[in-house]
Amino acid sequence: MEQLLYATLSLGAFALIAGIILAIASKVFHIEGDPLSDKIDALLPQTQCGQCGYPGCRPYANAVAGGEADVNHCVPGGERTMLSIADLMGVEPKALEEEASVPVVAFVREDECIGCTLCIKACPVDAIIGAPKQYHTVVTDHCTGCVLCLEPCPVDCIDMIQKPELLEHWSWPLPDTERAQLGVERRESHHD
């Protein structure tokens, strides 16, 4: 009986000491980190297109950080963005709802432009230049392909064209071997 008492007391004391040490350590070694929504925002492509259902990338990041939104809503970000957000949040990857399209940029058919400035006001990254009663044109280098300028245009003179592929930006695809494709298949099957 005595032995039982001693055993219980000694283990209990040890547990108490360990708990105190842990509590002190969590205070002393505490690291200030970025707020979660900042980290998520850094992973998003900043297209500001609204396809996720939120008015911009920062609101979506806030929603994901707050647990209100799922990780697979960003369409332009594609699979890579979804995987990195899932990794950051520590959740299982989830398949994207829509396939991301080919990268596109807006193009104004200047002959038809009436100079109304509605598209300029709509562009979330100020990628369209022009002035009232002057032609408007898209600065291709800054266009994120968000498509928000198409609707406001009263004469429907904006097209979305495929982003031109540059020779300098070409990179080797995966080898055309069975084993290389196996890895791709397995990754996709994990989050179906």
Added chain:
Amino acid sequence: MIKSFLNKLGFASAPFAGGVTPDMCKWTEDSAIEDCPLPPLFIVPIKQHIGQACTPLVQVGDLVLRGQKIAKSEGYLSVPIHAPTSGRVLKIEEHAIPHPSGMGLTSIFIEPDGKDERDSSLTPMNNWQDADPAELRERVRICGIAGLGGAAFPTFIKLLKDKRHPIETVILNGVECEPFLTNDHRLMVENSAEILHGLHIIMHMVGAKKAIIAIEDNKKDSLLAMQKVLDLADSDAISVASLPTRYPQGSEKQLIESLTGKQVPAGKLPMHVGVLCQNIGTTKAIYDAIIFGHAITDRIITISGDAVPKPANMRVRLGTPMRFIYAQRGLEKFDNIQLLHGGPMMGERMRHPDIPVVKSSTGLLAINNERMKAAHQVEDPCIRCGHCSEVCPVSLVPNLLADHCRNDQLEKAADYNLFDCIECGACSYVCPSHIPLVHYFRYGKGQAAQVRREQSFAEVSRLRSEGRDIRLQREKDEKAAKRRKVRDTLRSESVLNPENDKKTETTSNTEGKK
């Protein structure tokens, strides 16, 4: 200690790590350089070097002379392009170039007039010893010279005389470690005096006191030829070093390690260890540019391979279509044949022969399908034998690195030194499981570059978006402030003059409608 003692004696006995010894197949090593005739049409791409593409200076219908500048350089990392012969500009449009993507580039099409007249606007600089190195360097630049060993880096940038990093030793890279290729070999045998002269010019330009001409020991006649002209010149500063034949001895970093025992620190250049490497062909081109005022219009190419009936080394004008060159050597039907641009270890496959040669074309090989398929067999799982790590000249662990690249684990791949890989191909060469290791590394590097590009674009977009939000907010605040100010002014006026109440009300209504 023994190594450094031997080094002092002049024996290049400090080998680099790893390396392989494939069958060298130097079938053209005794073939004297032949001149390739002019083709009926020249196709000159506007980018034949590392850096920014040039912009065409000529228009359709213009008449040009051989060596005349037809495209000017853009930006610092660029060299101009010159016409390979005299003739008429036929058209300027996109055409296939020697690039693994198969994509095309704007090219200037020139129809030769057969007279092959030279542009003589650049004067020979026979007294180059008295000339300012900066002047000589400018001459090298405007003659369009880029590294002819295959990398095509603008040469004038390497010839900079930087006070912070003085060049002590110039190394002439006559190693030519790729199988089949023999252009530098023949140049050294046939033009040894010009090459030595070019070396002197280079040493003057960078202010180097010492030079080493590095040659692999399988090129006995080149060693003899270069030693002979050296003995005639009686120069203590220059020596010929014979190196054991091993691939990739000719890689710049490995060559420096073998000759000086020093390693170029990661992320740095050879000039940071006081060394400048220059290819033999480039040296001859520098000689031509300074002594004769000739812009670069041709280069030596080895045409070889088991599908070529008459392998040879030829002096080919830049812009000559490959089909024409192969025909010169008896190859006209391209069924069941694979075409390689460069050597078999680092060269790229060309999908068809209707591609022009450019400054980086060191070799044109034609290999039968069977032999090619033997080198690209089914990929088996990695058995972790470690042969790849043994032969890697950079001391990487290729099999683990390829796993990370294949699985898109780009941070892990960077931790395993993906960006130190020189893509020499020694690892894939020895792999018993036939894993295309270099292909995985290239894929990984491409993905990493793409991610970096997307991230910087996203960052810029985010800043623009935030800037726009700030601007809109500012405009809103300014409007609100203005409205408040007007309201306050009106309110204060009505306090002082109560009879003007009706008047102020009408005025404030009109204000509100604005």
Added chain:
Amino acid sequence: MLIHLSSPHIHSGDSIRATMFAVILALMPAGIISVYLFGWLAVFLILLCMFGCMATEFIALKWMGRSTAPVMDGSAALTGLLLALTLPTSIPWWMALLGSIFAIGLGKQVYGGLGYNPFNPALSARIILLVSFPLQMTTWLIPMHLGSSPIDLYDFSSAWQLFVFGASSLPHALDAITMASPLGHVKTEWSQGIGVSEALRAYDYSYLDAFIGREAGSLGETSALALLIGGIYLLARHTITWHIPFSFIATVAILAAIASMIDPNHYTPPLFHMLAGGLILCAFFMATDPVSSPVTPIGQIVFGIGCGIITWCIRTWGGYPEGAMFAVVLMNCAVPLIDHYCRPTVYGKRGGQS
């Protein structure tokens, strides 16, 4: 097929099959010695294990719905041959078959096949058998050259009877046809208070016999000479590198030398250790199994030293007479860690620059 093919466009011609067959060829001298020592029994055991392994691989691949091409790449056959060389010749045929199934099924295919197993398949099977059937796995038949065995293993039918129906079907008592291996003998004598030199003299031990292979033990444990011939062939062909065998054997030798200098009565001398048991077989053929050993040279030396320390400790102080196989499998556990930390210094990153 050849659209997006990156350089290099030439290959050395090496292949998995060539590598495996080279190792099998290197084991042929040991196979010949084992037939000299144990007659037809050796032949039956080796063939059963090799075919058992290949059949297990075929069934496993079919069951998983994968291509059965790897069955013929030589790796299963090699595992079977190595397993047979570590087994005592007197074990029942069904135990050998069970070992083959464990080796390929539990030791290789369950992890994903060739290239994915963390442990040496032959050794993991041997350990399972040893722990499950300790008596049969430590019973060594008297080899034929001693002439003192009542059964004639060169005779097909008596060897077949022993192989299929087991030792109990023979009229001879088990003691009459079995003897202890040198390691086992020394250990049991020490537990009875008899010192090393006494024990070896009583055993009629000779270093020359141990070297050539005229001693009791499993098929592959006996002849150091045959195994060394094979090992040198593999080194010359560059299939294996010197790092693992050298560091493994040298560590055991050094530890044994130090210990036997301190107390020669208790600890056996280094040459005895090097020639006894499965050390040379493990050092040249088991520890060097490419899949379960480290990739980098420094890592391989660390691995070999670790194996050597564990082997000597188990042999000297452990419960089992032979420790090499446990040592290799224990060090296999540490291989991913060794691989991660023992990477060579990359070009241009000397002196810790990055």
